Amino acid sequence: MILVLPIILPLFFMVVLIFTRRWLAFQQHFSLLASVILILVSVILLIDVEQNGIATLQVGSWIAPYGITLVVDLLSAIMLITVSFIAIVIMIYSPGFIDKGRQSAGYYPISFGLLMGVNGAFITGDIFNLYVWYEVMLTSSFVLIALGGSAEQLRGSIKYVTINFIASVFFVAAIGILYGLTGTLNMADLAFKLRTMGDIPYLDGALMLFFIAFSVKSALFPFFFWLPASYHTPPIPITALFAGTLTKVGIYTMFRFYSLFIVDNTLFWKTFILVIAGLTMTIGVLMAASQFDIRKILSFHIISQVGYMVMGLGLFTVGGIAGAIYFMVHNMLSKTNTFLAGGLVYQRSGSYDLKHLGGLYKASPLLALLFFIPAMSLAGIPPLPGFFGKFFLIKGGFEAGDYFITGVAILVGLFTLFSMVKIWNEAYWKKEPEEVKKGKVSRRAIAATTMMAIAVVLLGLFAGPVSEITVEAARQVVFPDLYINAVLGK
Amino acid sequence: MLFLFAILIGVLYGAAIYLLLRRNIFKLVLGLIFLGHATNLLLFVAGGLTRGFPSFLRDLPGEVENMADPLPQALILTAIVISLGVTAFALVLVYRFYSVTKTVDLDELSENE
Numbered sequence: 138m139i140l141v142l143p144i145i146l147p148l149f150f151m152v153v154l155i156f157t158r159r160w161l162a163f164q165q166h167f168s169l170l171a172s173v174i175l176i177l178v179s180v181i182l183l184i185d186v187e188q189n190g191i192a193t194l195q196v197g198s199w200i201a202p203y204g205i206t207l208v209v210d211l212l213s214a215i216m217l218i219t220v221s222f223i224a225i226v227i228m229i230y231s232p233g234f235i236d237k238g239r240q241s242a243g244y245y246p247i248s249f250g251l252l253m254g255v256n257g258a259f260i261t262g263d264i265f266n267l268y269v270w271y272e273v274m275l276t277s278s279f280v281l282i283a284l285g286g287s288a289e290q291l292r293g294s295i296k297y298v299t300i301n302f303i304a305s306v307f308f309v310a311a312i313g314i315l316y317g318l319t320g321t322l323n324m325a326d327l328a329f330k331l332r333t334m335g336d337i338p339y340l341d342g343a344l345m346l347f348f349i350a351f352s353v354k355s356a357l358f359p360f361f362f363w364l365p366a367s368y369h370t371p372p373i374p375i376t377a378l379f380a381g382t383l384t385k386v387g388i389y390t391m392f393r394f395y396s397l398f399i400v401d402n403t404l405f406w407k408t409f410i411l412v413i414a415g416l417t418m419t420i421g422v423l424m425a426a427s428q429f430d431i432r433k434i435l436s437f438h439i440i441s442q443v444g445y446m447v448m449g450l451g452l453f454t455v456g457g458i459a460g461a462i463y464f465m466v467h468n469m470l471s472k473t474n475t476f477l478a479g480g481l482v483y484q485r486s487g488s489y490d491l492k493h494l495g496g497l498y499k500a501s502p503l504l505a506l507l508f509f510i511p512a513m514s515l516a517g518i519p520p521l522p523g524f525f526g527k528f529f530l531i532k533g534g535f536e537a538g539d540y541f542i543t544g545v546a547i548l549v550g551l552f553t554l555f556s557m558v559k560i561w562n563e564a565y566w567k568k569e570p571e572e573v574k575k576g577k578v579s580r581r582a583i584a585a586t587t588m589m590a591i592a593v594v595l596l597g598l599f600a601g602p603v604s605e606i607t608v609e610a611a612r613q614v615v616f617p618d619l620y621i622n623a624v625l626g627k
Numbered sequence: 628m629l630f631l632f633a634i635l636i637g638v639l640y641g642a643a644i645y646l647l648l649r650r651n652i653f654k655l656v657l658g659l660i661f662l663g664h665a666t667n668l669l670l671f672v673a674g675g676l677t678r679g680f681p682s683f684l685r686d687l688p689g690e691v692e693n694m695a696d697p698l699p700q701a702l703i704l705t706a707i708v709i710s711l712g713v714t715a716f717a718l719v720l721v722y723r724f725y726s727v728t729k730t731v732d733l734d735e736l737s738e739n740e
Contacts, residue, residue: 265702265705272709272712276712279716279720283720283723287727288727291720291723292724295717298716298720302662302663302710303647305713306662309667309669309706310670316674316698316699316702317672
């Protein structure tokens with residue numbers, strides 16, 4: 138029964154928060170408490186899955202292929218924990234950063250709507266249900282990105298809403314075609330049928346539609362252009378929440394789909410995904426290097442880093458997937474952390490533009506450190522987790538014998554270092570320009586960012602034990618029999 | 628029947644893409660609406676077209692293969708509600724954008740990028 142909690146609890150919290158919209162202090166404390174409860178539930182789920190294998194729940198006792206199934210395997214549990222942790226940090230950070238108008242306009246309840254959608258997408262075992270959770274998540278994100286309604290935000294939202302609606306249309310069309318081909322929507326049952334029914338015509342077409350839908354959501358080449366055009370418009374905590382969660386849901390779904398549904402033409406799909414991964418990494422990092430707005434550099438970086446995760450997927454060995462999962466966890470934390478640190482810079486100096494910043498290292502070593510840790514982690518400096526993530530991935534690449542993509546990954550790592558050093562040089566080391574105004578940085582925001590930075594460091598220090606769990610999770614992804622048997626009860 | 632549906636879906640998709648490529652943001656929203664409808668119809672057709680037979684009821688004449696599959700219809704119901712919600716949101720957004728910036732032109736929208 139505990140399986141239902143990651144979905145039911147956010148819904149409950151959202152309802153409570155909607156009705157208490159006017160009491161800001163209550164909202165701030167309650168949302169923090171609520172996210173702590175969410176992480177506790179996720180940890181219990183992880184322990185349960187670790188000990189008893191994949192957990193399933195047939196909602197309403199409808200047996201597997203007919204009803205909606207909820208499934209938690211190790212990968213889902215890891216994602217749930219990471220997302221809940223990000224939620225905690227964001228909830229601490231937000232009150233000091235987001236203005237009162239936005240807060241009382243429903244920032245907290247809608248954030249929990251977003252969390253409900255994200256958790257639902259991680260847990261569900263049914264493709265149409267997955268689509269519904271995607272929509273819950275996206276609709277919440279539409280509201281969050283437009284909340285406050287400045288002209289710049291509205292401009293970003295129109296692009297965001299349009300492109301995501303088009304991607305959802307692809308998703309629904311693919312579901313319709315897949316249902317027409319196989320007559321089932323349950324993911325495990327679909328996987329089972331695809332393995333036993335033999336040759337199904339048009340299957341690759343439907344899968345390609347799915348792939349397009351998910352690559353739009355997770356900002357893969359060539360569908361990434363909407364992300365930098367819209368992510369820099371809302372206030373930083375919202376961007377950080379999006380950066381930490383939304384694109385990774387797309388990647389998570391790709392992991393699921395690839396492991397369950399790619400049965401024939403594996404060589405084509407592998408090559409195709411590796412090519413896309415290489416292009417995504419390279420183009421993302423090159424475009425990041427050409428920007429001067431902190432938020433834009435970081436937004437383009439999301440794209441480049443997503444490429445790494447997809448690379449692990451393309452390798453599709455236990456080593457590669459384990460590396461990708463570790464990298465994903467690291468990236469969700471570090472990326473959120475860099476955005477939060479960028480927000481601190483903004484509070485201190487009133488600008489995101491590198492040309493108008495400077496001297497922050499001298500003015501506030503703490504701020505500098507809080508940016509330095511995740512930035513170096515993203516660039517892959519040991520002993521921070523970014524190093525281990527890339528190390529596992531590159532090791533996986535060599536073991537799988539895909540030297541070209543591995544070489545690209547190493548090169549892109551160097552460029553990442555370059556653009557992080559660029560922010561560092563311009564914002565922290567350069568002499569402070571005369572006209573910079575000195576704002577006050579909120580204590581809560583600093584505390585939240587520190588918490589995230591500590592989490593990043595810890596993830597690096599405990600890379601050993603964490604990677605054991607990710608390898609186990611990768612095994613469950615690479616050998617889908619476990620998943621299929623757990624759901625269908627065979 | 629299937630042929631007619633295919634033509635209809637194709638026309639709807641064509642119209643949707645044409646509208647999505649316009650510069651006016653209100654036409655963009657119209658394009659989104661068409662896109663949603665085209666896809667819902669596609670979902671409908673994917674479930675198989677059967678005429679004159681209910682889906683679930685027993686004791687009616689007709690073989691199993693003549694029955695309509697109820698699931699796609701349930702799916703469309705959900706999909707329609709979702710696309711209605713998104714459309715409503717997009718309309719409000721576009722209206723809000725117009726009242727803040729006094730323009731409906733996408734080219735002016737992408738200024739300062």
